[in-house]
Amino acid sequence: MGQDYQxxxxxxxxxxxxxxxxxxxxxxxxxxxxxxxxxxYFGKLYHDRSVRVVLMRGAGKAFCAGLDIKEHREGAEIPFxxxxxxxxxxxxxxxxxxxCPQPIVSLVHGAACGGGFAFALASDxxxxxxxxxMNAAFIRIGLSACDMGVSYFLPRLVGGSIAxxxxxxxxxxxxxxxxxxxxxxxxxxxxxxxxxxxxxxxDLLHASPMGLRMTKEGxxxxxxxxxxxxxxxxxxxxxxMTGKSPNFAEGMRAFLEKRxxxxxxx
Numbered sequence: 368m369g370q371d372y373q374x375x376x377x378x379x380x381x382x383x384x385x386x387x388x389x390x391x392x393x394x395x396x397x398x399x400x401x402x403x404x405x406x407x408y409f410g411k412l413y414h415d416r417s418v419r420v421v422l423m424r425g426a427g428k429a430f431c432a433g434l435d436i437k438e439h440r441e442g443a444e445i446p447f448x449x450x451x452x453x454x455x456x457x458x459x460x461x462x463x464x465x466x467c468p469q470p471i472v473s474l475v476h477g478a479a480c481g482g483g484f485a486f487a488l489a490s491d492x493x494x495x496x497x498x499x500x501m502n503a504a505f506i507r508i509g510l511s512a513c514d515m516g517v518s519y520f521l522p523r524l525v526g527g528s529i530a531x532x533x534x535x536x537x538x539x540x541x542x543x544x545x546x547x548x549x550x551x552x553x554x555x556x557x558x559x560x561x562x563x564x565x566x567x568x569x570d571l572l573h574a575s576p577m578g579l580r581m582t583k584e585g586x587x588x589x590x591x592x593x594x595x596x597x598x599x600x601x602x603x604x605x606x607x608m609t610g611k612s613p614n615f616a617e618g619m620r621a622f623l624e625k626r627x628x629x630x631x632x633x
Contacts, residue, residue: 391427431483
């Protein structure tokens, strides 16, 4: 998978895909080719049961500096995006990130701006390097800060007050405050980001395949659930389905025997 990609690389390590945004000479800014490739990757991922976790990171000095303004200014035509051209085409990437059943862990260092900030927000877990600095850059170039899902993701992660502050001003949030507000799970030196990811991978893979997928799906639904009863209906459905899997019995045995579970694919 991904051998023909030019702006991203995909390295398979067991049941984990390491996705690297790979335009370091441009701070991994988002160009048309990258949007094509991310749409292709996350679209296929939805049906790929061999991948259980995705690690997303950027090559070089930054995670992702946002839109490639130079290319965008030149007006490349995009015959996609549900009638919204490039706007809708790029927006599809974030929808596919949330739709894919695999948890996404982003390793953020350096700049994560605009659409790059949205990549981090659309992930399930964020680990920051000490150099990380993130902002809703759209508002600083004459646009609204409500773009690429930021107006949906950010208030759900940090609350309306901090989201308003960051989106109305375009100010950067640095790693220490990102940790204090719960935007990121931990902060480590940049050169320790890859090592810091491993305990998270281990914990994620300790879940059964179905349990992990259905937890991501159920949590997304519960956040927007209209009532407690609605959320519980989703929970009851998830537990009934996972409880009928042989992996539930294996998980119980492993817990009682104090060993790692040996799950079968499902």
